[in-house]
Amino acid sequence: MVLKLYATPIAGGGSGIVAFVLAEKQIPFELVPVDMSAGERKGADFLALHPFGQIPVIDDDGFILYEGRAICRYLAEKYADEGTPFLPRELQARALVEQAASVEYANFYPAVAKLAVELIAKPRTGQPTNPTAVVEGHAALSAVLDVYESILAKHRFLAGDEFTLADAFHLVAAPRLAAEGVDFLTGKGPNVTRWWNELITRPAWVKLKAEGVKGTV
């Protein structure tokens, strides 16, 4: 049975990285569009798939998995020999990927999420933006990117010279911020800028942004 991805067609958040990994590995899948505005996600049928009522979720021949980053790890392991490797097999190289992925989730993403809430979600729902939170979000993100500059001066990607899931996870929400005009790169070092541009110009990502998440079957 073909893999099902429950998501929206917009590659903005966690669904985007799953669709990106599927594309980089050329794994066929069926998109099951989830209506984010309706009660569908909080209904019993969807909660049976994802107890928090969120997307993305995959159904891989009856195996249900949620959390975007966990899904990406599963796909990278299952299809290790197809397309972009994403996860090195060697123990220490793998540990460095997990180290960089942990930093993404603990340091980078919280700052991005804070800015996304203040500068995208709140204005969209008519709530006032908290200027203090915006300043804090920018400061936190800037501090992370300054450390990234020193890391990326030593190697091409965050966990070494190969592109891995640790880099790909940065595609959650941050490109959306950039697309909304939130500038977090001006004044940052050349290596961060180089790395970011390399990330968002990967052909699979460019195609996803242009066409949205589209199933292949």
Ligand SMILES: N[C@@H](CCC(=O)N[C@@H](CS)C(=O)NCC(=O)O)C(=O)O
């Ligand atoms: N930690 C989850 C977060 C998923 C998440 O926040 N999904 C959003 C869409 S990108 C969602 O379903 N929001 C609706 C909600 O939380 O009710 C993941 O990484 O997959």
